[in-house]
Amino acid sequence: MDESVSSRKPSKRITMMDVAKAAGCSQATVSVVLNNIMDIKISADLRARVVEAARSLGYGLASPIRRAALEELRDGCIGFIVDQLTTTPEAVNAIEGARQESWNADVTILVAQTQGRAEYERRAVDRLLRAGAQGIIYMSVFTRRVALDSAFNELPVPLVLLNCHTGDPRFPSVVPDEVNGGKLATSTLIEKGHRRIGIITGETFMEASQDRLIGYRKALGKAGIDYDDQLVGEGNWTPTAGYEATQRLLSLADRPTAIFCQNDKMAMGCFTAIRERGLSVPGDISVIGYDDDEIARHLRPQLTTIDLPHRAMGAWAVRHLGRQSGDVLPNTHKMVCGLIERSSVGPFVA
Known part of the structure; x- marks a missing residue:
């Protein structure tokens, strides 16, 4: 893509026509790609070009296509980015919760492990979008405030944070209470x-x-x-x-x-x-x-x-991918932690 296009700063509300011009295709093609309509044959290269044009122009942060893209997830896929999969069971539990929530809608979860490295995160974002991800869940194994790489600020699809949070109200997040x-x-x-x-x-x-x-x-x-x-x-x-x-x-x-x-x-x-x-x-x-x-x-x-409650948090993240709009959402949702009663607690004996 031409450097002048990729570095362009939006001075007005970016439209689908702007994306079409930047990508060198029709407005209809942009609509098909950004709505992730897969039964219309469009080459992988053209899909990637449209996604890159939308990202470079800042299209999708408050546009109708962003709000509509996940209103119907059926037959689509969701990207799940996590820093670590193997050190603790939390990530696996969260992915399982997301899978259970998405399965009824016939949505596939695509998982990428990045080890918390920005270069891997950028690569994962690019490849998930190329694969047609309609939204992305970003998870940290340890609950913490995160500073997102710029790649996440320019996504043409919704982003939900799981087990982490940021001050940006565009990105709803869920953490344990x-x-x-x-x-x-x-x-x-x-x-x-x-x-x-x-x-x-x-x-x-x-x-x-x-x-x-x-x-x-x-x-x-x-x-x-x-x-x-x-x-x-x-x-x-x-x-x-x-x-x-x-x-x-x-x-x-x-x-x-x-x-x-x-x-x-x-x-x-x-x-x-x-x-x-x-x-x-x-x-x-x-x-x-x-x-x-x-x-x-x-x-x-x-x-x-x-x-x-990582399984419940994973399910919550999937549900809220489709509920984003131009309105400011509560930035962090705290999920209840429940008591599991077994046998190691007894009454005080003087």
Whole structure:
């Protein structure tokens, strides 16, 4: 494409005719490509040229075609970009939720892993659009604020953020309600009569760790229980960190009667440390985890935990790809984290 076209800045509302002129085709062809009508034969090169022209001109950010493109997803496809697939189950769960939501409409999910590298993200965007993606879901494995590459600002199709957020109201996002999740975990222990409650956090620079700790403190405050930072152990999400932090908590003169581990892997280490002291779960110390990791069902006793709703978040993202318009949407939707009751929490025994 001519450099003068690709660097052109829109000084007026860009129309479909502008895109047609830039791509060297008819307005009808632009309509077919941007509406992802696949039963009309148009070459892959021409489709790519139209998409690139629309992106370069800034067409689609508030245009009728952007609003209409996903009103009917049937027989189309959605791009799903994620930084990591293999390190945790969260991405797989979110993709499964998106697949379940989209399957009834016969929509295909195309997945790209980018390792968080901008060059891979740009390449993934280009190839997903070439494949006819009618919308893109962008996911981060760790909940965080993201700074999107410029490739996402110029998309001719809607974008929804999953497990991450940005200040741009054009891009709706969905994240777990971690504050209320931390509050629910702590309140569950308080309702069983526990007042000396330890907590083992994840890495403190992470939003999930910070928000779950805020929820812990809110639950204590609501119950009239003073916050005691001796009861706070810093971990790093691993079983070893859970083990070491629990050892320290159990060495306190006034040890906790219950421990909230901010993920299930640390709870596994917590179980080991408790047993090494000759104590039992939940007879002597109750333990609650977070994430509903597969290991929660294999621990003995089975671990009571808080569910991370990534499947529901994936479904939400698919639904909201088709609901964008020129109106400003709520920027971040917080998805409820639920309690999964098993056997590791018992009543306080004096």
